[in-house]
Amino acid sequence: MMYPFLLVTHLLAAIAFIGTLFFEVVIWYRAREQLTDTAQSTADRAIAVRSRKVLHGVVVLLYGAGIALAWQHRGVLSQPLASSFGTLLSLKIVLALSIIGHYLLLAYWLKSARLTVSRASWIRRSILGHMVMIVILAKAMFYWQG
Secondary structure, three states, rough: OHHHHHHHHHHHHHHHHHHHHHHHHHHHHHHHOOHHHHHHHHHHHHHHHHHHHHHHHHHHHHHHHHHHHHHHHHHHHHHOOOOOOHHHHHHHHHHHHHHHHHHHHHHHHHHOOOOOHHHHHHHHHHHHHHHHHHHHHHHHOOOOOO
């Protein structure tokens, strides 16, 4: 009975995470060009502060539910190449771990004052691409049975 709860929690957290990044990459990136430099800077800071506050909880739910769901499939994951489900789930996990790696790189760039506008843009786009691939793999896991 816990599995459906974990699945819905994971799905809703993924929607929130992807939606936030989609807003930043696709909508806000272009919309901010219509603002003055001062307004851009103020809005960028306000969005960043709010995003961090909200996304910390979302990420805990997303990865926590994801780990619990993966635990339910530990038998399949013990032989990931034995089935398409196991292979796709394993790829999904690798991409999720890569996203963590992206955030560790981002933290390093922030701490060492090496984060540039182009690096920030690249990392957001890369994470969004990873997340889109994870969604595609999640759907494929249940349709590409073999």
